Amino acid sequence: MELLTRILNLVKPYWFRMSIAIVLMAIVGSLSGLTAYLVKPVMDGIFVKKNVMMLKILPLIVLAVFLVRSLCDWGQRYQMRYVGLKIISDLRQKLYDHIQNMSLSFIERSSTGVLMSRITNDVNLLQGAVSAAITSFLKDSFTMIGLVFVVFYQDWRLASLAILILPGAYLLIDKLGKKMRRYSKKCQQAMGDISSIVQELLRGIRVVKAFNSEEYELKKFDRENERIFKYNMRISVVQGLSSPLMELLGAFGIATIIGYGGYQVIQGQSTPGTFFSFLAALFMLYKPMKRLSKVNNLIQNGLAAANRIYEILDTEPDITNRTGAVELKDVKKGIEFKDVSFSYGEGLVLRDINISIPAGDVVALVGVSGGGKTTLASLIPRFYDLQEGEILIDGVDLRNFTVDSLRSRIALVNQDPFLFNDTIWNNIAYGNFNKTEEDIISAAKAAYAYDFIVELPAGFDTVVGDRGVSLSGGQKQRICIARAFLKDAPILILDEATSSLDNESEKEVQKSLFNLMKGRTTIIIAHRLSTVINASKIFVISSGKIIEAGSHDQLLKAGGEYSRLYKMQFLNVREEIIDR
Ligand SMILES: Nc1ncnc2c1ncn2[C@@H]1O[C@H](COP(=O)(O)OP(=O)(O)OP(=O)(O)O)[C@@H](O)[C@H]1O
Ligand SMILES: [Mg+2]
Structure with missing residues (x-):
């Protein structure tokens, strides 16, 4: 429940769009009810009483109702999509910021793959849940309200009979949902582990090849891969079970209703129009209800993801400013x-x-x-x-x-020089983007990096790092030294x-x-x-x-x-x- 409140809090900044969407959904819902209601005059007026006036008006009314309904539906979808995507992009941003503010010890404790899977996989799962949940949840609920109203209006006794079946269906959905959530959690964990393995392989590929340990690495991967398969299969089984079960339950209800309703019409206690309008509303109820049962699965997945995301967001960074902390100006x-x-x-x-x-x-x-x-x-x-x-x-x-x-x-040159996947220029200027061009060039010269940089194909604009040119260990070190020179701390x-x-070069760099x-x-x-x-x-x-x-x-x-x-x-x- 607390989790839902937090997710709702994310929606708050977009309350205006959200309210527009809700109003539109309410219109869509009541118009669905109206469509079902219209079956009665169509049936009784046109087909039973053969009224020509009705024949002229009713098709036009039906057309108008559907036109307005489609327009509102389109507007509602647009607004909801906007809000859903926006919430997720906010959350992703927040998560990234939070992770980079965590202390080194936290980051060293967590596996890279797991943290990555939070920002990518889990946020996506949550996106599925938020968009689908809010959209179909609200829209389908409104539609259901409209239709339930018609159902009761037309025949409250029959309606009560139909409603009796619902609690059974609800219990079933709840049970399946819990199972889904458990498997989804395990699946995500395995997903995180597998990303870690891939990352490690790519980073350590030289070692893997040098030690001929491809076989060993493959086995490690296979174990996790198999686990993901197993959990996904279980999720599929539960998911696959959920709609046929609902359908069966629905069929059972409909059969009962046809028997009882048909008997009433034959007895003359009800008109065919009333019965068919009732039946139309009931049939129309089936689709949003089925969708809601599916949405439940999505929501369960999303809630599990939200849980994992908030687990990270709730971990306070342990290295923060003390109250009353002052600024360090200089070292005297x-x-x-x-x-x-x-x-x-x-x-x-x-x-x-x-x-x-x-x-x-x-x-x-x-x-x-x-x-x-x-x-x-x-x-x-x-x-x-x-x-x-x-x-x-x-x-x-x-x-x-x-x-x-x-x-x-503090200017720091690390034991293992790290370069970002960016140009050499930006690597030197990193964290000091306000420095002038001359500053950067003279820093490069002082670190004895200038000469080899200008000989590179694109000079200072050469992209280095992961997806760029690989530099030698000594060249990387000199770029990191240039970075420290520039910082001037x-x-x-x-x-x-x-x-x-x-x-030789050490003596030179040492001098500078x-x-x-x-x-x-x-x-x-x-x-x-x-x-x-x-x-x-x-x-x-x-x-x-x-x-x-x-x-x-x-x-x-x-x-x-x-x-x-x-x-x-x-x-x-x-x-x-x-x-x-
Ligand atoms: N991030 C870390 N988490 C846990 N233990 C660590 C971490 N970094 C270093 N250690 C441990 O702390 C000890 C000191 O490591 P440190 O890196 O400070 O040594 P060093 O003197 O710099 O060694 P070197 O000369 O090889 O660079 C080692 O036993 C190491 O295993
Ligand atoms: Mg060391």
């Missing part, structure tokens, strides 16, 4: 991690981290893979909220800044920003990155230690803890983990040289 003193511990769900990934980064300084995070470097850096833009301790910017807990202003003051986070570059770092509070994460030598302080992270801290020279002298890592890399370089 620096960033400080105070006893920070963090977990993605189970087990601490970061433990008692204490770091202070004076404004304008460059600090580096190094350490073995999986140590928690990326995690630590992603706490600063509040991709996740921490469980213990606090992170302060200029002495203020960063949760007291508005999320927007905080993120707008006081805090800079470089997570393995130059890891895919060869030594040093330019970029000037005057900015920078966190640089790197495995290649040559890139962090100049940092004012280096933190070595292992298993979520800081195990060493100091400048390059201090750490080398101390002879701990850092000097071990450094020597290992140095040795590798020497071995490479000897190998040649």
Whole structure:
């Protein structure tokens, strides 16, 4: 019931069109009743009494009634379609916005296929339900009211007899509807799973082929595919059962009525006109009733979809502005991690981290893979909220800044460079569409991306990403670096920003990155230690803890983990040289 209220709330903004449609439907309904009623004068006047006057007027009246009815029906359909489609497009928009505002942890928890199926499949199901439901529900109900009125007017005793059959039919519809809803839910779940499998296959196609695991992937797909078949089959069985059952029930009623009504006419208690008008109305009732029984199936599907949609809409985004949050303008003193511990769900990934980064300084995070470097850096833009301790910017807990202003003051180059399926130009300008042409070109130059971009077939207009040109890992990284250059933010986070570059280009990009770092509070994460030598302080992270801290020279002298890592890399370089 609550669900219906919410769906009705979606209709509210379109109440005017909706009221027009309802009025038109009411007209259609009463005119249907009138048509059935007209059978009586036609029968008694023309066929029994052979009245010529009636013969002249009645065909014209019938024509006029149908003309008005058709016009109103057309108008009603148009308005309802408009409202139905509009509601759905509103809802789709809302859902998309909601999903992109959810925290990373929510999105990582949910499968991509399931979220996609909410926006596409479920919204479509709901659209079917809303349009069909409101249209036939209201129109058919009005028509039924008109016809039921005629039925009772002509012969209330016969009518009551017919009505007795209805509750039985209603119970039947209800039972079938519940079954449908259950299968539809299972079917949608399987549909979501199957989209996830396809997505994963496409993303990981290189791995699949390299490991010859097509057979294995096919089996995975087949399992879900089989489930979808099974549930759809069950839905079909229920759906297929519902109309023949209704028909049988109808036939039973009609047979009874012909027997009883015919007896009355033969006895002279009723005229043939009355009986046929009654019968016409009853026959006309059958169609909207049958449609309503089908609409019920659609509505059940739609309600199940609405349930799933609202499940997402009701999940509150967990990273939001605190009340009284202020804007972060600039970083004057620096960033400080105070006893920070963090977990993605189970087990601490970061433990008692204490770091202070004076404004304008460059600090580096190094350490073995999986140590928690990326995690630590992603706490600063509040991709996740921490469980213990606090992170302060200029002495203020960063949760007291508005999320927007905080993120707008941070330029981030991710470990895995991501490009949108768009032109290189727009990829660099992403999020900074107010910058000038020169800004973008000089950002590209600073990131050492300009030269290879202009050599591409369409230069800056080359479309990259999913459906465009594929770039090398190093080229992608340089475009992401250009994006960071353009953002011109006081805090800079470089997570393995130059890891895919060869030594030569890395040196070049490094030089311009040093330019970029000037005057900015920078966190640089790197495995290649040559890139962090100049940092004012280096933190070595292992298993979520800081195990060493100091400048390059201090750490080398101390002879701990850092000097071990450094020597290992140095040795590798020497071995490479000897190998040649
Ligand atoms: N989104 C996530 N959800 C759950 N666990 C995660 C997530 N991201 C990372 N982890 C876990 O947290 C730990 C630290 O990962 P993190 O990516 O921070 O390491 P890292 O030091 O950046 O490693 P690398 O040098 O390989 O990039 C790992 O054990 C990893 O499995
Ligand atoms: Mg990492």
